[in-house]
Amino acid sequence: MVLAVGANPAVAAAVPPPTVDPGRLPPNSAPVPPPTELRDPCTVTAPAADLAQTPTPQRALDLEAVWPLSTGRGQVVAVIDTGVERHSRLPGLIPGGDYVSSGDGTSDCDGHGTLVAGIIAATRSPETGFAGVAPDARILSIRQSSNIYREVGGRRDAEGQNARGVGNVGTLASAIRRAADLGATVVNISEVACIPAGSGDNPALGAAIDYASRVKDVVIVAAAGNLDSDTCRTSNPAPNPATPHANLWDSVTTIATPAWYDDQVLAVGSVNPDGSPSEFTLPGPWVDVAAPGTDITSLDPRRLQPSGVTDSTNGGPVQGTSFAAPYVAGTAALIRARYPELTARQVMDRIEATAHAPAAGWDPYVGHGVIDPFAAVTAAPGRAGPGTQSVELAIPAPAPPPDHRPRDVALAGAGGVAALLGLGLLASFPLRRRLQRAGGDTTIG
CATH class of the missing domain: 1.20.5 (Single alpha-helices involved in coiled-coils or other helix-helix interfaces)
Structure with missing residues (x-):
C-alpha cells in the first residue's frame, strides 16, 4: 500500500536522516474522516489451493520451533492500514478508529490490512497449515488509508477514478500517535510514501514516530517500499564495488517514508523463497532487515478460510514489502512476550543481530539480512545473539624454548x-x- 504524495522527477542528492521536532506531535484525538465514498467494488482474493499445506514463508522461518517458547501472548500489535475485517481467527481484534470513513477500523474493503494482520497474529487451526507469526498476540486495527474509497468531490483521473484514494502522511502521523496511546507494544506500517530526495520530511510524522518509539517504547516496523510505475518510480543506486565505503545517504533519489526514520523505525525489505532480494524492493540506506514478501497466504476478509497468492480483483500475485513487514512485526511481538524487560530499541537490535547477514555484510536491499525468529527469541537477554557474541580470550603464553x-x-x-x-x-x-x-x-x- 502506497500513500500518494506530490512528486517531481527524482534527482540524486545527499539526504541525511530526518530531524525530529517533538513539538510538532499531533494531538491525542479520535479520527475525524472526511466525507468519502466507494469508487470500486471491494477487493476479492482467491482461496488457497491447499489449506492443509504450511505456506512457504512460514516453513522458511521455522515458526513451529518458536511457538513452544513464545506465541506473543500479552502483546498488542497495531496494524495501521486499510482496516482489519473481523475474523474468527483474530479473536482479540481491537477497534482503533477510522480515518477513511465512518467506522471503528474493523472494515477492510481493500483487503490489504486483513492480509497483514493475519500474517502477524492469525490463530492456529487444525484445519489449515497457515498461522500468524505470533498467534496469541492481539491486533489493534486503525484504518488510515484506502485505494478504493475517494473523498467526495475529490479529484478524478481520466477514467473517473480518484487517483489518490484516501490517506496521507498527516493522517499516518495521527494514527501512529493514536496507536501508541491505545497501548500498542508493536506498530506495523505496511504503507509507504515515496517522495523525491530533497523534498524534506513531515514534522508531524517525525514527532509521532519519536513519541511512539522514545516516549511510549513501541517497536515500529515499516515496509521499505515497492518499485512500480505509479508510486516509487525511481530506484536508489546500489552500492558501487569501486567505492565500497561510500555513504549511500549521499546518493538517494527516492525517499521512502516512514522507513527513512532509520533510528526509530525497523525498515523491512522483501526476499523471494530462495532468499534473494525481491526485484520490487526499493533499496535504501534505511533498510534494516528482510523477510518473505512473495508466495503469500493469509486471512481473507471475505471468507473464513485463508486466501492464496492471487489478488483476483487486480489479477496479480499478493506480494510486496507490505507483506514482509508483518513477519518482522510478529517477531517483535514474540520477543516482547518472552523478554518484557527489553526496550523497543533492544528488540530492534536483537532482530538485526540475529538475522542471516548477506555475504558482503549490510546492503540496501536486505539490510542486515533475513530475519530468524528462533534465533531472535532464543538469544540470551542482553546478548547480540547466537554466533555473534563477543568473548575476550586470553592471549596464549609463548611456547617454552626446546630443552636440548x-x-x-x-x-x-x-x-x-x-x-x-x-x-x-x-x-x-x-x-x-x-x-x-x-x-x-x-x-x-
Whole structure:
C-alpha cells in the first residue's frame, strides 16, 4: 500500500536522516474522516489451493520451533492500514478508529490490512497449515488509508477514478500517535510514501514516530517500499564495488517514508523463497532487515478460510514489502512476550543481530539480512545473539624454548667414549711394534 504524495522527477542528492521536532506531535484525538465514498467494488482474493499445506514463508522461518517458547501472548500489535475485517481467527481484534470513513477500523474493503494482520497474529487451526507469526498476540486495527474509497468531490483521473484514494502522511502521523496511546507494544506500517530526495520530511510524522518509539517504547516496523510505475518510480543506486565505503545517504533519489526514520523505525525489505532480494524492493540506506514478501497466504476478509497468492480483483500475485513487514512485526511481538524487560530499541537490535547477514555484510536491499525468529527469541537477554557474541580470550603464553640438555649429555657421553677408544687404540701401537721386534730374534728348531 502506497500513500500518494506530490512528486517531481527524482534527482540524486545527499539526504541525511530526518530531524525530529517533538513539538510538532499531533494531538491525542479520535479520527475525524472526511466525507468519502466507494469508487470500486471491494477487493476479492482467491482461496488457497491447499489449506492443509504450511505456506512457504512460514516453513522458511521455522515458526513451529518458536511457538513452544513464545506465541506473543500479552502483546498488542497495531496494524495501521486499510482496516482489519473481523475474523474468527483474530479473536482479540481491537477497534482503533477510522480515518477513511465512518467506522471503528474493523472494515477492510481493500483487503490489504486483513492480509497483514493475519500474517502477524492469525490463530492456529487444525484445519489449515497457515498461522500468524505470533498467534496469541492481539491486533489493534486503525484504518488510515484506502485505494478504493475517494473523498467526495475529490479529484478524478481520466477514467473517473480518484487517483489518490484516501490517506496521507498527516493522517499516518495521527494514527501512529493514536496507536501508541491505545497501548500498542508493536506498530506495523505496511504503507509507504515515496517522495523525491530533497523534498524534506513531515514534522508531524517525525514527532509521532519519536513519541511512539522514545516516549511510549513501541517497536515500529515499516515496509521499505515497492518499485512500480505509479508510486516509487525511481530506484536508489546500489552500492558501487569501486567505492565500497561510500555513504549511500549521499546518493538517494527516492525517499521512502516512514522507513527513512532509520533510528526509530525497523525498515523491512522483501526476499523471494530462495532468499534473494525481491526485484520490487526499493533499496535504501534505511533498510534494516528482510523477510518473505512473495508466495503469500493469509486471512481473507471475505471468507473464513485463508486466501492464496492471487489478488483476483487486480489479477496479480499478493506480494510486496507490505507483506514482509508483518513477519518482522510478529517477531517483535514474540520477543516482547518472552523478554518484557527489553526496550523497543533492544528488540530492534536483537532482530538485526540475529538475522542471516548477506555475504558482503549490510546492503540496501536486505539490510542486515533475513530475519530468524528462533534465533531472535532464543538469544540470551542482553546478548547480540547466537554466533555473534563477543568473548575476550586470553592471549596464549609463548611456547617454552626446546630443552636440548638430554641430547647434549648423550652427545657428550658418546664423544667421551669415542675419545677413550681412540686413546686406547693409539696407546696400543708401540706395544705391538715391540712385540713384533722381539719375535724376529727367536730361532725355532
